Amino acid sequence: MTDHDVSYDLVSRPRRLRSTPAMRRFTAETRVTPSELILPVFVKEGLDEPQPLASMPGVVQHNMDSLKRAAAEAVELGLGGFMLFGIPQIRDAEGSAALDPDGILNRGIRAVRDEVGDDIVVMSDLCLDEFTDHGHCGVLDDQGRVDNDRTLEIYGRMGLAQAEAGAHMLGPSGMMDGQVGVIRAALDAAGREDVSILAYSAKYSSAFYGPFREAVDSTLTGDRKTYQMDPANRREALLELQLDLDEGADMVMVKPAMSYLDILREVADASPVPVSAYQISGEYAMIEAAAANGWINRDAAIRESVLSIKRAGANSILTYYATELARWFHEEN
Template identity: 70%
Template sequence: MNPLIRPRRLRTTPAMRRLVAETRIHPAQLILPLFVREGLTAPAPIEAMPGVVQHSLDSLKAATADAAAAGIGGVMLFGIPSTRDAIGSAATDADGILNRATRAVAAEVGDALVVQTDLCLDEFTDHGHCGVLDARGLVDNDATLERYRDMAVAQAEAGSALLGLSGMMDGQVAAVRDALDAAGRTDTAILAYAAKYASAFYGPFREAVDSQLTGDRRTYQQDPANRIEGLREAGLDEAEGADVLMVKPAMSYLDVLADVAATAQVPVWAYQVSGEYAMIEAAARNGWIDRDRAIRESVTGILRAGAGAVLTYWALELAAEGRV
């Protein structure tokens, strides 16, 4: 045999492989999730996520300055209050931890990267659900939308440029867009967690935000068995005015990500969640996988499936010289 077509010619050297690579990781495509906890005076390690911490306000500002210097696209802020109640009052308090942190970060790096905030009640409620509960203990969709409206205005006024609607309530994008526009915040953008699944891979995140949840969120987050439903949810959010659509988690839902990316008329992102991070870190610490290659391969796969940007806890590491 003497085949005329030899694809291996384009794999012969590192330089050749780099030259013909179809998917590349650029710092501007990376968004770093950050946690800030009220009352801390120094960063507190998160045991389930080696290398990730809950920040104090001061360490958060330093971390976002590093993010800006690295040239990544943005940071996503999550707040952990010292007190919680049934309706998540701290979420709409102008002096609540997330809004205070947003003001500080926007002043520090708001011109260098996109300051984004998580718009959800789960960190702020004493029951750990993403919404207000009714008399039966179930999440009340429409009462929750009223809280989201108030949260949106509070976060926009604090300086958030992009609100991450992660609660999976029906009609949340339309409600928030209406509230922002009524408050004169027409320039504040909405990132809709459009296809967010009830995933086991959120486990380490529960520690990161000190979640008070008992039970699960399967009545509002999507069933992992359903692919078409993800596309439907994304279409509804886009029609309601979402500026960006999110698929979460990334790894187990690359098919949904590809579906949404193929049809959406707005940018589509994905979140490489805490469990994805923790699995690679744990396996690498045991010597079972090559850590650097696994990190790059996992993020490349998300981009290859159609994500325009990726929320990943490795954002700074990937953006560092020699890795991108």
Template identity: 65%
Template sequence: MAETRLHPAQLILPMFVREGAAESVPIGSMPGVVQHTLDSLRAEVARAAAAGIGGVMLFGVPEHKDAIGSGATDPDGILNVATRVAVAEAGDALVVQTDLCLDEFTDHGHCGVLDARGRVDNDASLARYRDMGLAQAEAGSAVLGLSGMMDGQVGAVRSALDSAGHPDTVLLGYAAKYASTFYGPFREAVQSSLQGDRRSYQLDPANRREGLREVLLDVDEGADVVMVKPAMSYLDVLADAAAASPVPVWAYQVSGEYAMVEAAAAHGWIERERAIDESLVSIARAGAEAILTYWAIEAAERWARS
């Protein structure tokens, strides 16, 4: 009788890979989630493939940062190396995806480069995104997650990829990405150096119509998939996008959503597994065709046993 059902192939696991790490590093605010070494990345990708989830989304945690995020475009930078490792391990069993944003690589922690007054320079950032997109495509990433929220980012990267012979690389536009407090644990996960905030380029949480407008703009620029982020506090925006978008709509169940459930369950205040499943079903019910979630492997393995 259930109207909404989920399959493991609809789940995507975000993964953090730390440069220079000798062993996996637990993330304190996200119990059960770690910064991976290249070896533990291989093992977890193999486990993800065996669980039947749809893909992994990789984030790099570099040892060194600078003002323009040089490590993001270095073929031997941690994210591009991790991509090659994951692709070699996964084969065709799942889709290897990469985060295309500079925030993990810049010493100021913003998603783009800064101008002389310390403000994010949208057009200069697009030039970096083009180069980053090419580096990721050449490393083997099948889906580029454009999460920086720069105006014109989808069109800029699409043009660069097509000109360089990568017309089949999929662009996932983080179209409706809100300036949310629920990203807090993620910033620990990537060791963010953020100074200030991102309200000048991420969306105001009060704005519903703007979210749909941004989705349609990304579609017009050539996005193959569009994203709503965070998920659970923006189910209305997600439903609007799902009703209007001609391309698939995904959602990201972000670090703060994960941390809240884990913390409440650890205190015995909620039933953990039921809360996980209910949260995922709610996101799918609102219209998400795939969900980025830190519970991807756990949920898929548990569903297979039930």
């Protein structure tokens, strides 16, 4: 008896639905479309030329011109959102440049909004770490601890400045207790009920933020463990979700993505509002570094990583690959 004479009477043969590319395309449960993608971008004050980032090959710090071009391209590709981070030239203990209508982030928002109108959701990072000279997400008390409530007061004003600059959606990412509620109240008191809030609800203190520190020229020494969540914890994510919902979050986020897909699934199952996940700088850098060494197939790894985030329950995904993924999507559809 030769091998091919062997045959079992199997009731189910799942391989049948994997047999051809067309069959696999037809039976795929998950796909990622451009409108679900949000592109995070960095704009830096005083740059003549866009500045490449060594730890994030392919990502740049923009100047105002290249920022506007990136926004126009995002619209053209049909991306869902465009999330701005600003890097000021001068920093101080209170992060004053964040409140200045002419501060780099607010100027960036205004320029982008002028460029794109309502054709893409213009989002802004609402946090002080890019603006403080010590690099923490909040202001410090006299003992050097991050002062929650004094930071909240600044966040409220920062949110309003971003709304006035033209942001459609604010992304509070500082993990201060009560931040969503205070920002919501500040917006509402100023008659800006129209501006929405994407709350970084479950944001973990992660080693994978490493390359972001280069991207924003961070001065932080130490860590953010007194405000960002402990990677060991799961229940806390549901508490943070509940608090942000109670405080008026329109959307919520889990961050980072890939090491927290279990959390993402849980938040996605529990949340009555849309859920985002952020494929962060270190996730990007790992793929790029491994691919540059020829250790993984870059394009396949990008697709698989983003697909896994969608499959875990994200309705939208922040990723530095948004533009490239959208281009692939249009080539293939």
